[in-house]
Amino acid sequence: MATSGVKLLGVPPSPFVNRVQISLNLKSVDYELIPENPHCKSELLLKYNPVNKKIPVLVHDDKPICESLIIVQYIDDTWTSSSPSILPSDPHDRAIARFWASYIDDKWFPLLKQLQDAEGEEAKAATVGKITEGVVLLEEAFAKCSKGKAFFGGDSIGYVDIALGSCMGWVKAVEKIANFKILDETKTPALCQWAGTFLADKAVKDVILAPEKLIELFMMMQAQQKPASN
Amino acid sequence: MATSGVKLLGVPPSPFVNRVQISLNLKSVDYELIPENPHCKSELLLKYNPVNKKIPVLVHDDKPICESLIIVQYIDDTWTSSSPSILPSDPHDRAIARFWASYIDDKWFPLLKQLQDAEGEEAKAATVGKITEGVVLLEEAFAKCSKGKAFFGGDSIGYVDIALGSCMGWVKAVEKIANFKILDETKTPALCQWAGTFLADKAVKDVILAPEKLIELFMMMQAQQKPASN
Numbered sequence: 001m002a003t004s005g006v007k008l009l010g011v012p013p014s015p016f017v018n019r020v021q022i023s024l025n026l027k028s029v030d031y032e033l034i035p036e037n038p039h040c041k042s043e044l045l046l047k048y049n050p051v052n053k054k055i056p057v058l059v060h061d062d063k064p065i066c067e068s069l070i071i072v073q074y075i076d077d078t079w080t081s082s083s084p085s086i087l088p089s090d091p092h093d094r095a096i097a098r099f100w101a102s103y104i105d106d107k108w109f110p111l112l113k114q115l116q117d118a119e120g121e122e123a124k125a126a127t128v129g130k131i132t133e134g135v136v137l138l139e140e141a142f143a144k145c146s147k148g149k150a151f152f153g154g155d156s157i158g159y160v161d162i163a164l165g166s167c168m169g170w171v172k173a174v175e176k177i178a179n180f181k182i183l184d185e186t187k188t189p190a191l192c193q194w195a196g197t198f199l200a201d202k203a204v205k206d207v208i209l210a211p212e213k214l215i216e217l218f219m220m221m222q223a224q225q226k227p228a229s230n
Numbered sequence: 231m232a233t234s235g236v237k238l239l240g241v242p243p244s245p246f247v248n249r250v251q252i253s254l255n256l257k258s259v260d261y262e263l264i265p266e267n268p269h270c271k272s273e274l275l276l277k278y279n280p281v282n283k284k285i286p287v288l289v290h291d292d293k294p295i296c297e298s299l300i301i302v303q304y305i306d307d308t309w310t311s312s313s314p315s316i317l318p319s320d321p322h323d324r325a326i327a328r329f330w331a332s333y334i335d336d337k338w339f340p341l342l343k344q345l346q347d348a349e350g351e352e353a354k355a356a357t358v359g360k361i362t363e364g365v366v367l368l369e370e371a372f373a374k375c376s377k378g379k380a381f382f383g384g385d386s387i388g389y390v391d392i393a394l395g396s397c398m399g400w401v402k403a404v405e406k407i408a409n410f411k412i413l414d415e416t417k418t419p420a421l422c423q424w425a426g427t428f429l430a431d432k433a434v435k436d437v438i439l440a441p442e443k444l445i446e447l448f449m450m451m452q453a454q455q456k457p458a459s460n
Contacts, residue, residue, distance in 0.1 A: 051333060051367060065325045067332060077321035091307035095295045102297060103281060137281060 006031040007059040015166040016068035017056040025203035027079040084156045101163035108134040139188040165198040172211035236261040237289040245396040246298035247286040255433035257309040314386045331393035338364040369418040395428040402441035
């Protein structure tokens with residue numbers, strides 16, 4: 001179902017923006033991506049998200065919705081007839097999906113940033129340990145949520161798939177930068193297979209940037225943050 | 231509707247536990263409160279919430295649900311016929327309610343803890359400033375969400391009422407401890423009136439402890455954290 005009047009403020013390297021793009025693709029909703037300059041917040045962003053001043057912002061019929069997981073739920077609540085639900089229909093399954101999405105956002109994904117900031121080999125090793133513990137938990141969660149099917153959401157991409165899958169571009173980039181495997185065939189075989197299936201899905205494949213592109217952007221950001229030499 | 235098989239792991243001074251109690255009361259669901267020792271996590275807690283190891287945990291038909299706002303949504307999704315919905319029915323209103331609940335949990339309520347930890351008058355004044363800015367934002371949000379009615383949820387207690395209202399015991403305790411008004415008749419007249427109405431509601435009034443009791447508990451916790459003198 002093509003739908004006009006949908007705008008998305010964001011930038012393609014952001015996994016949080018990617019969540020919204022994937023959800024809109026799953027629901028076959030057309031949208032206009034309005035790029036944001038990461039170094040200078042636009043008037044539109046400040047108008048639509050005056051509290052957090054952050055992307056993504058979805059604008060639907062001139063009404064803004066902010067925070068990526070809230071936007072994903074809004075999309076699921078709004079375009080109900082065009083594809084399977086993103087959230088499970090059973091209340092307990094829905095609560096479990098919300099739990100893991102919240103775990104990914106509040107606990108696990110921030111560890112990747114923490115790894116970048118860790119100073120010294122000991123601190124880096126401790127963070128790698130936490131990332132690995134987390135991914136093992138997510139492997140167990142996958143077994144329970146997917147019930148032997150391809151996705152956390154069962155036969156189709158669901159809420160946890162979007163929450164975790166949107167991070168996969170950066171996961172692969174960090175694997176290359178830090179030279180260690182986050183998803184590992186031995187410890188997390190199911191997640192390895194899941195990541196491949198997720199990234200190849202037609203709602204996803206043109207959304208998430210290749211790790212090489214993300215590394216290039218990361219290096220540019222690092223260079224910009226360094227003080228200019230005299 | 232009385233319902234058996236519902237247990238709640240938690241302690242009465244926790245605003246996060248209070249959210250679940252209020253939601254169950256709104257839905258007329260009977261439950262058994264299983265107290266947790268804050269200094270020694272029970273086997274039951276570790277069994278039911280092995281990832282975060284935190285209260286509250288709702289156990290319904292032996293299945294656990296964790297994280298207070300996720301539990302509130304589960305209760306709303308499960309007991310659908312016994313009272314008005316906790317979440318608004320309109321998708322945009324629902325997204326806005328989720329936004330403010332998330333703002334309260336991630337940004338605003340943690341400032342009260344930050345105030346306790348602030349060292350020096352300057353740091354304290356800066357935190358008081360942020361608390362006040364936040365409460366002014368919430369006053370504006372109240373005007374938009376309530377549309378002139380008694381609650382954020384309109385005629386009845388809703389999601390944001392529960393998220394913010396559960397903090398009101400500690401808000402009043404902090405007002406007394408730190409000797410400044412968080413809810414102020416001049417700057418936030420609507421929230422002042424709302425807090426009174428919320429705390430007097432029959433689903434709430436026996437749940438949230440009096441500020442004097444919370445201060446007593448706070449002083450006990452402070453004393454326990456101090457190293458014993460020789």
